Amino acid sequence: MTSTNLSRSICILGLGLIGGSLMRDLAAQGVHVYGYNRSASGSRAATDDGFDASDDLTATLRRAEQDKAIIVLATPMPAIPGLLDAIIEFAPSCGITDVVSVKAAVYELIRERGLEDRYVGSHPMAGTAESGWNASRQGLFTRAAWVITYDHAADASDEWIALWTDVAHMILGVGADAIPARIGRHDAAVARVSHLVHIFAEALAIVGDNGGALAQSLAAGSFRDSTRVAGTQPSLVRAMCETNAEAVVLALDEALDLLHDARDSLAKPLPDITTLAETGYAARVRFEARHGARGESVSPVKISSRPLLRLNPGAPGWVRQLEQAETLGGRIDIF
Amino acid sequence: MTSTNLSRSICILGLGLIGGSLMRDLAAQGVHVYGYNRSASGSRAATDDGFDASDDLTATLRRAEQDKAIIVLATPMPAIPGLLDAIIEFAPSCGITDVVSVKAAVYELIRERGLEDRYVGSHPMAGTAESGWNASRQGLFTRAAWVITYDHAADASDEWIALWTDVAHMILGVGADAIPARIGRHDAAVARVSHLVHIFAEALAIVGDNGGALAQSLAAGSFRDSTRVAGTQPSLVRAMCETNAEAVVLALDEALDLLHDARDSLAKPLPDITTLAETGYAARVRFEARHGARGESVSPVKISSRPLLRLNPGAPGWVRQLEQAETLGGRIDIF
Known part of the structure; x- marks a missing residue:
């Protein structure tokens, strides 16, 4: 499966670690991809690397509207409401997806604006403590889990099913494992395996630091690995945990x-x-x-160990198949 | 500084990850080194790799006594009392050190047996979740912190100072940073940066597992790194945390x-x-x-970032110098 199955252009808003890496991968697959970054330095860095980037949001959205592109929201949570309002104004018929690490909070913004039939949520489980265009790289998503939400599937229009299919093609096109999950299940799961990890890392880093020079001198690999994500920008940690607070409290x-x-x-x-x-x-x-087989294999070809379900979007029973994949943590392929 | 400054043979009891790696490094430095392992398969594995190993404790200790070797206790905590009793019987004049990750519990056993003037505690901050001879390797200790205790220094005999000096030479000889610390300070520091890390890793692994197949499927690098040491044998985690319980409770x-x-x-x-x-x-x-500069440098020559204090063991003021190094988390060199 390659991204050549993707039938539309992709417009990425936010060219940081995730948005930038997505741009690199899609461009490498021959997909028509361009993007916007709020800081001129970020969009210039992308342009200097040979990519199609701008710091003019209105112009970028008008172009997306003309192309019927899918818009990928790739900024932290706090920027999402403003971007959605701009999309309503300047790209009123484009399909929308996002890569924010919480899904209920984003969906609330979508519902408030009546955008449910134009939106498919997604979340790639990839990243480092680094951020910004300069941290982006091709291949970041290879065999990573990339959640695609489907809460709207039962009431969906043909347009929504076509959008969902293209978002799945985009995910598969960059080599990720597309894992269907409803919003509530996603948020509960990432609270356990990601957001709680951040909170633990912060606490460990502080208790270690309180031990002074001797404790810091004795800290070895286990302390380094366990506190690594405490090196994430505090604003990003806050955006993740605070917008998924209910599920994080349960896990905590x-x-x-x-x-x-x-x-x-x-x-x-x-x-x-x-x-x-x-x-x-x-x-x-x-x-x-x-x-x-994942991640730590010595083989350069990473093989997914997740169960695979093939499905035909919109065909009878496809929602049941999605639920089955969700229960297994399985990945899907489209036929 | 190389281990050629070491004036005695080394006898290692317990040829696991730490004892085995120490044996490999000392042998590579030309030090006369031999050892004992309780399981015949472990001692055979060492012998097969060309090292001088036995599964006969009595014979090994008699040999150490004849050589005036320094005995290194390199087993988990539960085996230490029995080994000390055997040393009293079969190697009654050898100097003793250990590599156990807690120091107060070991020192209690030393004091009960009146061995204070024959004992110098030590603890290398190196290791992996692996264990056993087959996990051992040359170079494990390069630039690792290796604590050397000195609580007995103020009342010490010339023999004790000579033993302390040789243990320091052994540590420096395998490329580690020798960091002086009193027992209480050591135990408080490792509770923060090591034992607490283990407890957090266990809890995170369990909460993630409770999330079922979806949560496990979405777990990425941060979860993997933060739970890595939960892969340590439970008996080793128990030995560390339970024997340092007081300090661990404070950190927790x-x-x-x-x-x-x-x-x-x-x-x-x-x-x-x-x-x-x-x-x-x-x-x-x-x-x-x-x-x-440590650990993650791309240079093959790892450079220590710890402050260095040179000292002459037993010279006036040397205990004050040790305290100063301890406060800084600094490493020492011997002249």
């Missing part, structure tokens, strides 16, 4: 229960954290088994 | 305060985790600045 409460149990066990005359150590070990072993 | 309480504050902020109508995100980011930036 689960974690706090485990940590309090461990604390109480350690404070006893005969400390014993067998349960935590054995349950955590078993959980990590399952994670490794599931991710087996 | 600090972390729990931060997490509860974050939880409360996220549960408000207008969630706001600015303080956590900004303090954590600043802490991580300081960590990176301190560790600058």
Whole structure:
């Protein structure tokens, strides 16, 4: 599957790590892709690298409207409302997707504006603590999980199904695994495996720092790896966790229960954290088994270990297939 | 500084990841080194790789006594009392060091047996989630922090000072940074930057696993890195945390305060985790600045970023110099 199945141009708003990497991959696949970046320095960096970028939002959206392009919102959450309003004004018939790491908060903005039938949510699980165009690179999404939402599928128009299909083609075209998930399921899952990781990393970094020069000098690889994402810009961490607060609180409460149990066990005359150590070990072993072939393979060809479901968008039963893929954490292909 | 300054043979009890890597490095430096491993398969693996290893503890200790070797205890904590008793019986005049990740619990065993003047504690901050001889490798300790304790220095005999000097030479000989720290300071520091990291990793792995197949499928690099040490054998995690329980509880309480504050902020109508995100980011930036040249340098020659103090063991004021290095998290060299 290559992005040659994509039937439309792509217009990316926000050329940072994710938007920039998407632009590089799509261009490499021969897709007609252009974009906008608020800072002139960012759009100039993209232009200097040979890409089609502008810092004029209105002109970029007018061009997208003329092309019937799909617009990809690739900015942090706080910029989304303003961009949606500009799209309504200057690109009133374009399909829209986004790559924001929370989906309910974005969908609320979509619903407020009555844009449900023009919108398909998405979220690539890729990134580093770096940001900006200069951190972007081709191949960032290879075998990464890239969620595509489908809450609107049951009530969808043919136009929406065509948009959904093109967003799926875009995801597959950059080598990612397209994983269908409804908004609520997505937000609950990323609260556990991403947002909570950020909160833990911040806390660990602070407790380590409080230990002063000796503790910092003794910190080795495990501390470095566990605090890596504390190096993410605070505004990005806030945007993720605060806009997904409800799901993050549920995950955090689960974690706090485990940590309090461990604390109480350690404070006893005969400390014993067998349960935590054995349950955590078993959980990590399952994670490794599931991710087996991915990421850490020595082979240059990364093979996905996720189950694959082939589906025909809009055909009878396709929503049930999507739900099945969601339950398995499976990836889809389009036929 | 090379290990050619080491004036004695080294006898390593326990040829796992740490003991095995130490044996490889010392042998490469031309040091007379041999060892014992409880399991015959482990000692055979070492022998097959061309090293001098045995599964006969009594014979190995008798040989150490004859050589006046320094004995390195390189087993997990639970095996230490039995080994000390065997040393008292079969190697009654050898100097002793250890590489256990907690120091107060080991020193209690030393004091119970009146071995203070024959013992210098140590702890290399190196390792992986792997274990056993087959995980050992040459160069594991290059530029790693390796703590050397000195609580006994004020009351020390000339023999103890000579032993301390040789343990320092051994550490420097394998390319590690020798960092003096008293037992209490060491245990408090590693509770923050190592043991707490393990407890957090276990909790994260469990909360992620509870999210089922979808959450596991969406878990990316940050989850993988943050849960890596949950792949450590539960018995090793228990040995570390349970024997350093008092210091771990203090570090954990600090972390729990931060997490509860974050939880409360996220549960408000207008969630706001600015303080956590900004303090954590600043802490991580300081960590990176301190560790600058270490570990992630592209240069094959790793340069230490730790301050260096040169000292002459036993000379007037040397204990004050050790305290100064401890406060800075600095490394020492011997002249």
